[in-house]
Amino acid sequence: MKVHVADHPLISHKLTILRDEKTDSPTFRRLVEELVTLLAYEATRDVRTKTVEVKTPVTLTQGLKMAGPTPVVVPILRAGLGMLEGMVRLIPTAEVGFLGMVRNEETLEASTYANRLPDDLSGRQCFVLDPMLATGGTLVAAINYLIDLGATDITAICILAAPEGIAHMEQAFENSPVPITIVTGALDIKLNENGYIVPGLGDAGDRLYGVV
Numbered sequence: 001m002k003v004h005v006a007d008h009p010l011i012s013h014k015l016t017i018l019r020d021e022k023t024d025s026p027t028f029r030r031l032v033e034e035l036v037t038l039l040a041y042e043a044t045r046d047v048r049t050k051t052v053e054v055k056t057p058v059t060l061t062q063g064l065k066m067a068g069p070t071p072v073v074v075p076i077l078r079a080g081l082g083m084l085e086g087m088v089r090l091i092p093t094a095e096v097g098f099l100g101m102v103r104n105e106e107t108l109e110a111s112t113y114a115n116r117l118p119d120d121l122s123g124r125q126c127f128v129l130d131p132m133l134a135t136g137g138t139l140v141a142a143i144n145y146l147i148d149l150g151a152t153d154i155t156a157i158c159i160l161a162a163p164e165g166i167a168h169m170e171q172a173f174e175n176s177p178v179p180i181t182i183v184t185g186a187l188d189i190k191l192n193e194n195g196y197i198v199p200g201l202g203d204a205g206d207r208l209y210g211v212v
Ligand code: URA
Pocket: 079, 132, 134, 195, 196, 197, 198, 200, 201, 202, 203, 204, 205
C-alpha cells in the first residue's frame, strides 16, 4: 500500500482554516471542494492514458488523453459527498457510484447501509472519497467491497488521516493483489478515546451538513 501525504503550502493553508472551529458550514464546504481538487491532482497521477494525434493550428503532433474504461469515483456517504464536486471538477467524465457506510459510535465498527455501484468493476480505477481516515474501519470495509466487485486499482482520497487508520489499512491490505493508495492532506497525531482525529477538525459530516 502506498501512502502519499500531500505537502503543499496551499493545502496546509486551506486545512488550517478548515480545522478552525469558527469556520462556518458554507466556507467549510467550499474549502473541502478546493482541497479535494488539489488532492485529486496528486491522486490521479497514475490515471490511464493513451497517445493520440492532435492537429494544432501549426502542425500535427501527439498528445495524451485519458484512456477507458472511465474511472469510478465513490464518495462514502455522508461526509464523502462533500468531496464529490471537487473531484468531478477535475475528472468530469468519471462515473460516480455511492456507498453508504455508518460507524457504530460504541464499537467503531463500519457497516454498509446503501450502495449504488456498477455490478462489475473489473478493470476499473476507483477513487474512494472519505474525508477522515480515523480507525480505518470504514475505509477497509469500503475498499473490500470494491475489491469484491472486481476493482483493479483503488485510491482513497482523505482530507486528514490518523496513524492508527493508516496502520489498520497497512495490515488489512498487506497481501492485497489490488494496488491500494492513500492520498491525504495531512497525517495527524492520534485518535482520542472517542475515535476522533487529534487535532483533526471535529465531525466532518456535521461541519459540512450540520447535526441531523
Ligand atoms: N470522523 C470524523 O468526522 N471526524 C473524526 O475526527 C473521526 C472520524
